[in-house]
């Protein structure tokens with residue numbers, strides 16, 4: 001049986017876009033970041049997809065007036081979609097909430113909590129360097145080995161460094177890994 005493809009999740013923004021690559025077979029986060037939209041577009045076009053599926057969080061209709069940010073985000077989302085020549089899908093935020101929290105009205109805190117639980121609980125977002133050597137692994141003027149090993153008191157958890165929009169991309173990746181698929185007509189595994 002071939003393992004499921006890696007998921008390249010993106011949460012588009014009006015000027016910058018968050019991305020996160022997830023390997024479902026190993027439940028491992030391969031990488032993540034947040035970069036300006038033109039840079040993201042270039043990266044998607046140049047990237048060898050490596051069999052990965054791209055999943056974009058889609059802007060839904062909220063039933064209220066929206067500003068230029070939303071239109072810009074939609075404008076960029078379409079370009080990202082077009083730039084990726086491999087398998088791709090789109091998920092609404094509420095589908096992500098439903099998949100992660102079993103509640104389509106869950107708030108960001110609840111989603112973050114559920115994602116942390118998935119990656120080891122509180123430890124997933126913790127890291128602390130060795131207080132003696134401050135991560136250098138050497139102590140004192142003589143620079144003798146500290147004895148702590150690798151310079152960490154608490155090794156960085158898998159979610160250390162994940163910021164607001166990258167959390168959204170992580171949610172998209174996990175929802176897709178758990179089987180969430182687009183309900184938008186004409187979209188899906190291509």
Ligand SMILES: [Zn+2]
Pocket residue numbers: 130131132133134135136137138146147148149151152
């Ligand atoms: Zn140390």
